[in-house]
Amino acid sequence: MILTLADRMSFANFTNPYRKPADVPEDYRKHPNLSKLFKADGTYIRPAEDPVTIWAIALLHQEYGVPLDALELELYADFSEGMHQGGRRYQGRADMIVYDDRYIGAGGGLDVAFIMVEAMEPEKKLEGTEPEGWVEHLNRLNAYMSASPSARYAILTSGTHTKIYRRDLEYPRVLQEIGDLPKYESARSAAEHSPFKVILNPSEPDGIQTGLQPLTRDKFREVLGDTRSGCHSILRDNEGLQPQEAVDAIVKFLFAKWYDEQATIDLVKKTGEMRSYVFSYKQGETDPERLMVQVRDTFEKAKQWERDTLSAKFGDNLGIRLAFTESDALEFKPHTTVEIVKRLQPWSLRKSTADVKGGVFEDFLGKTFRDDLGQYFTPTPVINLMVGILQPTVHDFIGDPACGSARMLTHVLDYVRKRELARAEAEQSYQKTIDYVFEQLGINLECTQRKRNALVPISVLQGGRFDFEAVVTLQDISSQFAEHETTLIEEVVEQTNERITPSIDSPDEVVNYIGLANIQSNTGELVNFELVQGKEILSSSPKFSKGDILFGRMRPYLNKVWIAEFDGICSGEALVFRSNKNKVDIQFLHTLLLSQLTLDQVVPLQSGSSLPRVSASDVLSVKLPVPKDLQKQQEIGNEVKRRRNEAKQLRHGAKAVVTSAKARVERMILGEEEIGEN
Known part of the structure; x- marks a missing residue:
């Protein structure tokens, strides 16, 4: 025979196992949630009622799986929505509340009451109407339940008699008597x-x-x-x-x-x-x-x-x-x-994509409201067309004055998210390439950065400027990499400064001209490059050859470093370096120049407020961990080149998606392609 909680709670001749506080299990007596039952000397605060409470706790914990951490005892509260006595607001003390334990361990308290328990002295008669008797406790329990919208079950027990209730859904102030509690399912x-x-x-x-x-x-x-x-x-x-x-x-x-x-x-x-x-x-x-x-x-x-x-x-x-x-x-x-x-x-x-959620939901809204209320929802193909025309970016502000279901805005968000995700994946690939180089050198760059930031600032006059960060970095870089070989950049490259003025020297020729805007920050990739007429370039411009390195000297924190893929000329705001192939691998060096290690040394040396610049001598004085073993450099460099090509393909793939979408929109506008769903 299966016993219900009421059966288990029957105190035949009041054989209460916890009548004496010493008989209460130690883990109960010492649990912080149960401390309100005991005085400092370990005795019960209410010798008649508290043994019933601790006994009910033991049954709920052992038989129904209620965690002790989900309990709260002696909760004083204002139950103004429940019972009133003598026309006054009723201040009550709930004997025990069992909370939903979903957020145990997450910090903060539990706040979703699930079970209320009201205990009384064992000699109280079933349905007794005497003061502090059964009926009064039931009214009190009903008040507690009414004041807690989440509580579903209530237990009223004297030990000798027990009744279990469930809140009525249609009439929340009514408690329905039931036979048993379901097992409490803890979060774990x-x-x-x-x-x-x-x-x-x-x-x-x-x-x-x-x-x-x-x-x-x-x-x-x-x-x-x-x-x-x-x-x-x-x-x-x-x-x-x-x-x-x-x-x-x-x-x-x-x-x-x-x-x-x-x-x-x-x-x-x-x-x-x-x-x-x-x-x-x-x-x-x-x-x-x-x-x-x-x-x-x-x-x-x-x-x-x-x-x-x-x-x-x-x-x-x-x-x-x-x-x-x-x-x-x-x-x-x-x-x-x-x-x-x-x-x-x-x-x-x-x-799930915004297109899936928005499209399906508009189907329901359309069926439900369109006929009755005259609502109109912009078809998905038209939304796609409009978003494609706009080509929004993460920096744009988008407004929809006739916003209904916000489908237009969610499509814009989805479009930008996909575009930015592809770009972020590509940039992450470039950063992983830089991390790979330092891993191969056995250098924990993050640890090195922490050490540099922990240095005591000192002021040293350097070139007429107080650049204590730069000086500390330059003086300390060797000691930070004591177990590695460090080299000044000027030891492995030379600066070339051959210049021409295209508008005078070759006005009618088409030239390869690289401005800083053509070099992408942090990746060192060429972007938005176009051939130009020599007559359009009025300033004196440095010449570079394929394989040279262009280093952006203006606003050096933008981190613009490019390996020349062809011969050409560049902005005077770029320094042109030619590497010594017998001392350094070009791919290896390019990666080091793009790293945070180079920025940490160069940026503090910049001068000027609106358009800060760094000098060639400052850049050439940067120290980098360049091994003397050229073969090791080349092995790392080959892997770097492979990884950069993969990252470049990711970026080109993202750009191709946007270009294809833009071309398709143009064909739709010109009527060369029908507006479809996809």
């Missing part, structure tokens, strides 16, 4: 059996493994759709909602789901433990009542996140910027919540 146990959870995994991007999949347009339409298994139909059938109301409910569920995905990742990073998503259900393991409470709380936290985010930008005057009001809630029947969660749990809204 939920993560063990849930198929949809977040796990720390160093081999995955961002160190996180989620297991969720992005939605396709067809799958999203199926999940939300009007078929019998779709969320829209479930909400209409189970809750009796009108089509418009069902769409509103779907929006709330999707908002909570979207927030849950990131909040769970943040929770795992903070606690270091795996966690299941709130939107996760397993038959026979997940309590529908608990799931309903967690989904409701997730929606409330998502609303607060939205308010905090917007307040940081716009202040307290948020007005219509908020998607939801304080009164908006997400609370449907447990069975309904389970069915919605089951359909949403395998999919990631964050990984």
Whole structure:
């Protein structure tokens, strides 16, 4: 026979195992959450009532899996929404609250009450109306439950008699008596059996493994759709909602789901433990009542996140910027919540593209509102055409005066995100190439940087300027790399300064002219290069040959260093260096010149306020770890060249996507291609 909690709680002849404080297990007596039951000398504060409380705690912990960390005892609060006595606001003391433990270990307190427990002395009669009797305790418990919107279960016990209640959904102030409590599923146990959870995994991007999949347009339409298994139909059938109301409910569920995905990742990073998503259900393991409470709380936290985010930008005057009001809630029947969660749990809204989410959702909005309210939604192909014409960048401001579903804005965001992601991946590849060189040299550049920053500043007169950072760097670089060979740049290159004035010397010739704008910062790649007529270049310009290095002397912090791919002339703001091939590999040297190590030495030596410059002698005095073993340099240089070519292909690929999109838009405008979906 299976015993219910009420059966287990029966004190036959009051054989209470914890009547004496000394009989209470040590881990209970010493747990900080249970300290309110004991005096400093270890005796009970309320000798008649406290043994009942500790006994109920033991049963909940041992038989139902409630963590002791999820308990709070003797909570004093203002229960103004509940019971009033003598026409006055009722100040109450809840004997015990069992919280949802999802955020245990994440810092801060638990705030989602799930179970309320009211204990009394064992001799109190069942249904007794005497002062501090059964009925008075029941009224008090009802008041506590009414004041807590999240609490689902209530336990009233004297030890001798116990009753278990569940809050009525339609009438929240009414408690329904039930036979037993479901097993409490702790956050850790939920993560063990849930198929949809977040796990720390160093081999995955961002160190996180989620297991969720992005939605396709067809799958999203199926999940939300009007078929019998779709969320829209479930909400209409189970809750009796009108089509418009069902769409509103779907929006709330999707908002909570979207927030849950990131909040769970943040929770795992903070606690270091795996966690299941709130939107996760397993038959026979997940309590529908608990799931309903967690989904409701997730929606409330998502609303607060939205308010905090917007307040940081716009202040307290948020007005219509908020998607939801304080009164908006997400609370449907447990069975309904389970069915919605089951359909949403395998999919990631964050990984799904704006086009998929926006397109499918507009299908529903169109079907629901278009006929009745005359709403019109811009077709996806037209949006694609308009965004393609704009070619927005991360630096642009985009406004949509006729914004409805914000689909135009989400398409712009998606366009810029893809473009910037491709660019970032390429730049990351270049940085990894620089890191590779220092790894091959056995140098921890990050550690070296910390050492340099820790040096005591000293002022030394250098060339008529107080450049203590530069002097310290130049004096200390050898000692920092004591185990490596260091070389002045002037020992492995020579500066060439042959100049011509094209407008005079070759006005009618087409020349290869390189300005600093043609050299990309941090990557050293050639960009936006075009041949020009000699007559257009009025200033004296240094000549360079293929294989020379051009080093940007103006605003050196922009880090512009290029290996010449052809013969030509350049801006006078670039220094031209020719390497000694018997001492240094050109690819190896180029990578060192692009590194933070060079910037740390050169930037402090710049002079001038609006357009700071560095002299050739300052650059030539930079020290770099150049091994005497030329073969080792060449081996590293060959690998550098291979890696740079891969990075260049990534960048060109990103540029080709944009160029192709732009050309397609132009063909659409000219009528040479029909406007399609893709």
